[in-house]
Each structure stands twice: as structure tokens, then as C-alpha cells.
Amino acid sequence: MNDESFIAGNAKVVRSINRAMILNLIRTKQPIPRTEIARITGLNKSTVSSIVSGLLQENLVYEQLTSDQNVGRNPVNLFLRKNRYYAGAINIDRELATLAVVDVDGSIIGTATLRTSQGDLHGFIRQAIEEIKRLCRENEIRDLEGIGLTIGGIVDPGNRILSYRPGKRWEDFDVCEAIKKEWPELKIVSVGNDAKSCALAELWFGSSAANLSSFVFVLVGHAINSGIVIDDRLLDGGSQASGEFGHITIIEGGEECECGNNGCWEKYASDSATLKRYRERLSGAKNGKVTLKAVIDSAVHGNKVSIATLKETGYYLGLGIANIIRSIDPKAVILSGNITLAWDIIYPEIIKVLKERAFSGRERDIQIMFSSLSENSRLLGAATLVIKEIFDYYRITSE
Amino acid sequence: MNDESFIAGNAKVVRSINRAMILNLIRTKQPIPRTEIARITGLNKSTVSSIVSGLLQENLVYEQLTSDQNVGRNPVNLFLRKNRYYAGAINIDRELATLAVVDVDGSIIGTATLRTSQGDLHGFIRQAIEEIKRLCRENEIRDLEGIGLTIGGIVDPGNRILSYRPGKRWEDFDVCEAIKKEWPELKIVSVGNDAKSCALAELWFGSSAANLSSFVFVLVGHAINSGIVIDDRLLDGGSQASGEFGHITIIEGGEECECGNNGCWEKYASDSATLKRYRERLSGAKNGKVTLKAVIDSAVHGNKVSIATLKETGYYLGLGIANIIRSIDPKAVILSGNITLAWDIIYPEIIKVLKERAFSGRERDIQIMFSSLSENSRLLGAATLVIKEIFDYYRITSE
């Protein structure tokens, strides 16, 4: 066992555990009175009072009297203080970067976009920071606690981008350093994998995940990436490469993939794969640029080719999700990406596959759903990298 | 987030965390002096002394003076007390059950076997308990702390066997109750999945796992089961069905499997699959009962058919291990079962597949190895279910 990573307990650690637990309860369950916190946590009322008074002093939390219709003194509800701490968010996608400023409760204050494809990276970062500063000015935000950046590559715990297929130049570039150089006052700068960060965002801000402690978040786009959450914690993997379900072989000897292998899931179920299959079905017809949204739109209006294509995507999605269920056995698989706009078409196909392959009398225990964060999941993912640092986090586990 | 499962911190919890941490250090690193414990844990010397004196009083630990050649007072080394707490172990396999009595340090005191196939289950349990009691008498052990039973099915946290394909009658049978009825004085009775328990045993007693905190343990036998360990904790899964890699599809539309699906990993890489392929290669020749050990034996002596068959098994093992690496990204994949006797034949094949499919410049980070517990892994797995309860276990995690 890796004893060196253990944390010895002492009074201060205990305090920070309990503080984090209470802060987290207020965040997720607000409005919430002190007695309710005591009831849930098992902490003594007096302890809760003491910790909450600290949070009030730090201005992280505020009180509001409300009247319930019950007998007895009315509870003083506690809320998370908004408009106080903000996080900047940058998501790098193949061609477009999205930027945002986000409050600690996950509400997005403002967004902007930027092309990533051309120009040098230092210049790009400078522009991105400029845009974020502009968003701050526009919304009368004096300063940010930090900036989180997400990208569809493997990122190590030291914020270094280890691999990023669509743009190799990112791999030897110290983003963290570059951001800090442009904005030295920032307290937190954090870089993460986009799908993993989305999973974090779903954990922190997703309505569906409110009752889930273990789920797999699948981000379908040009590629398929995913983030695994187990017992409220993100699974990083020994080489920070967990959740590479997109490169699990689903068709032996199938289509070639950039990863060097054949038949990878993402060659069949990603947006690009769907569009490729759509174009193949239309072969002979016009072969212009089609977007996934357009295909889904025409499917909704009854276009048979579109419907057939999307059903096929549902089938392939099902194959990969079956693998996820077999290996991780999560309480839920949460899908995100434009493909979820075609939910009514793909969902029945996914379930059909899972009934054959993965569910064995456990249908009720495993939910397949789409992310409640919809198109914001990537941005919130980046923001969560910063927000989770603001609410510093200890926990006790027993086994 | 699932707040109800959180544990609030207080002085007593702190004590039990630190006690467990120290006990665990003594267990894994013995002999170890107090100062070393203080250094590793970060606890104050006085705290370590206080906790250790408790452990000495409980007789869980003993001291021994040794002289090192260094300057200064010689350290007093601490050791785990043996011959004091014992666990009974029962592993149910398809035809044969193995029984054992095991000391808390994982040393096996005595073993026995019993046929599982015929007779009613109550009678079987009675016999098994009788055998274990006999082992105790023979080794002058007055009583056991508990009994752990493992089986190749899905077991819920309440010790109920939810599914067990080879013998459906186990599924509605309350093993726990039956054991307690036969031996009411037992403090601990625990039932677990065999592969998951093996993973636990590897974590607790495996020499290879000494430096690993995240690995996947793959138990190859009639079927293929596995246990996932992440950050020193076993991954149970939302429905206690994690690690079902054996039923991941590796050949689309391949061989039919009892699980209702086609092309499952275990239909290609399990011992039965290997033997089936061996028999097919020999078609026309004598078709008697062959054991895997015999095939491996003949391969070692140069039999070409055997070698080819085993190489093929290595290839199929590689396919499944690639999936494991893609999904979990563990620090190691640890194989166990008779097939590991052919390590020199299968290992190069496995690595060949992984180089093509799973490693992408990360060869050095992921170890593929066989279990150091060899044929005892199943028995130690069952024993570990009890032993881990003896060393009750709290830990703090930060994130």
C-alpha cells in the first residue's frame, strides 16, 4: 500500500473536513437551516453553529429568515454567497475555443469564442485572457480566483498536456505558465482533460447527478472521451488516461483509427462517424458540408436517411456503453454532446443493445441519461477545475 | 453528492484513523521502529508512542530490541503479533471447495478440500465448518475471529449471493445465516466475489502490489473474473458488478456465451476456451479429458500444438487486457490462475497485442504481471474478507 499518501488525522484536519462537508451541503441543498445540517452530518448543533459562523465571517455564505408553516421557531436558511468568487473557463476544441466567466454556483456570467486553429499559442492565450478580462469588465467583476482550461487530450496532475492529437503543438506548450505570465495575480490556474472535467462539473452542478455518486460521463464530439466518477471522486488513472472507452475495440479488424488501432468505438459512434455514415448513405447525391445538427433537424422532420443514420449511431453508442457497464458498473451513464439532441431516436436503440448485452436483470439499477448541463458542460468543466479548489476538500472514507 | 455516506470528523474518528494507519504500517513494513512510523505518517513521536502502547496492550503487536550499527540508541522494532487472531476461508469453485485457516499476516496454517457438486447446501456448509474446526484442532487454534467465503458470482454488500451461474441453487441460499447457525460464536462472517476478494488479498498480502495503489486483478479459470483496486480501495460497482471484463465483447458476433451475449472475452481466453481450442486442433486424434496443466506441461516439453494453443490464448488475453487498460488505466494488471504457469509463452503474446492496441508510449507505466500469491490467491481472498475487518479501517482522502 502506498502509505506515504495517507493523511494523518488531527484537530485541524477534522475541522477542514467538517467545514468542507457543511459548505458542500449548503452548496447542493440550499436553502438549508443549521439543524438540517446537523441532522444530515451527524455533527452536534453547536459544532455546526461554530463552523457556520466562520463561513459567515468569511462571507462565503449568507443567512435569510424564512417562515415555514410549522410550529416552533422558524429556521434561518443558509445560502451560498454569489457574486463574490468567480472562475474563468477556457475550453479548447478542434477549431473553436469557448471562454466564460462563471460564478461559484455554476451560473455562467458571460461567454465568448475564439478560433484556435491559426496563430501561435502564446498569441492565442494572450487573446483568450484579453477576452476573459473584457467579460469581467462588462459584468463588473473586479477579479477572478483563477482560470481553468480544458482540452481533449491527456493532462497530467502537474497541468502538463501530455498528448493532444488534433494539434500536436499543444503537447510541448506550458499553458499554465503562459496564462500566469499574462495574468500574474491569478491564484489558481488549472488544466484538465475535457471529458474528465465535464464529469466533475456534472458531479458538482448537474441536477441528475444529485443522487449519484458513481457514474461515467461520455462526451461525444469529433472524438469520444469520458470521465469516470466513483464515490464522488474522479478516477484519474495511473497514467491519467482512464476512461479511454473511445478507443476500445468494438469491431475486430474494423476502421482504422488515429490511435494506431482498428475498430475503435469513436470511429463508429462519434459525430464525425455519424456524418461519414450519413454521407455514405447519400453517395451520389450532393456531398457538401453537413453538420450533425442539420442531420438531426431533418430527422425530426421525418427524413428517413437521417433517421436510419442516427439509429445506427444509437446502436453503436449502445455497444460502447455496454462495455462501460461491464467494466465499471456505474449507477448511471451520462451522455453529452450534440448527438443528445436526437435523444428520442438514439435512446431506444441504446437500450435495445444494452438489454441484449449488459443488463442482466439490472435494468433498474443503471440509468442512461443525457447531461443536464447540455451545451455548457465543457465550459462548466473548465470552471469546476477552479471552483473545486475554492472549496478545498477533505473527506473521510471508511471501508 | 451522496452526503449521507460522509463521516463527520471527531477526536475518536481521528484516533481510529491514525491507529489503523499505524497498524497497517507495522503490518506491511515490519520490522519498523516508532520513529520510522512517525516519520512516514507525519504524526508526532508522542502520538505514535501512545497509539503503539495501546496496540501492545491489545496484544496486536509486539516489540523486539535489535541493534543496528548506527550511532544513537538502538530502535525497538515493532512486529505484528502472530498466532493470535485467525480467519477461516472457504472458496467455492465449480466442483471443488477449498478450505483454510489463515493467520492475520496471510500465512496459511492448514488447508482442506470438499466437493461442492452434490448434496444439499446446508449439509455442505455443515461439513465445511466441521473441516475448518478440525483444522483448528490440528493446529491448536482455540477459536477463529470469523469465516470468509468467496464464490464466482455477484455478491451484494449484505453478503447475499445475487447470481452464480454454475449453481443456481446458491442464489437463494443465505450462506451467512447457515454458517452462523453452525458456529454461532463467530464474530465475523463475510461473503464476497472471488476475483474481487483476490484483488483485496493481493492488495493486503501480495508482494508485487506493495507499491501499487491501483491495479486490476484478473482471475482466469473456467470463467474470467476480475477485481478493480483504485487508490487502495476495491471498486464494488453500483450493482456490485464491476470488473465484468470477462463478458466484454471482443469478437462481434462471436461464440455464444451463457450470459446471453456473443463473443465474450471469457469464451476465448478462459481455461475452458483454451482447452476447447486445444481439442479442436487435435480433432481426429484422441479426445479424452485433458487438463490445462497437462497442456502447459507438454508445451514446456516442446509440443507444438500445445505451444500454438497457448500462444493463441496469450493473444486473446491481450485483447481483453487492452480493454482493461483503455478503460481503467491501472498501474498494473495482475493475472492469476493456472494459465500463468505458461507465463513465458503467453507474456510475449500479451505484450505484442498491447503494444499495438493499448500502450501509447506508456509501456513503462503499466505492468503486466502474475500474482505473487499463486494458487493461494482464492483462499487468501476469502481470508482477507475477515482479516480486513479485524484491522478496522478508516482513512482520510483529500482532493
Place this chain on the structure above:
DNA sequence: GTTAGTTTGTTTGGCGGAAGAACCAAACGA
């Protein structure tokens, strides 16, 4: 052998923080 220096382990006092009990506060209702 004597003394200085070093390392291990214990003792003592202080302090942070949780628990518990008693107490205060505010609402309702009859």
C-alpha cells in the same frame, strides 16, 4: 573510562475542536 554527540522513546503541559447539556429565542395554537 570518560565525555560529547546522536538517535530513540517517554512525559508533561497546552491547545484546538467536537460533544453534550442547559439555556435562550421565536414561532404556533388553544
Place this chain on the structure above:
DNA sequence: TCGTTTGGTTCTTCCGCCAAACAAACTAAC
């Protein structure tokens, strides 16, 4: 208006960790 109920605070006690001083046991150097 006064008991009842529920929410929150105050005060005391107790637990367990820490720091520092101290004791013990050993090496090395003179």
C-alpha cells in the same frame, strides 16, 4: 397568555494531537 415545539447559542467537559523537555541507550573520540 402560556405551554409546546423547533431553531440556535453558550458553557463546560473531554479527547487526542503537538511541542518541548527529558530520559535512555548507543557510538565515537580522546
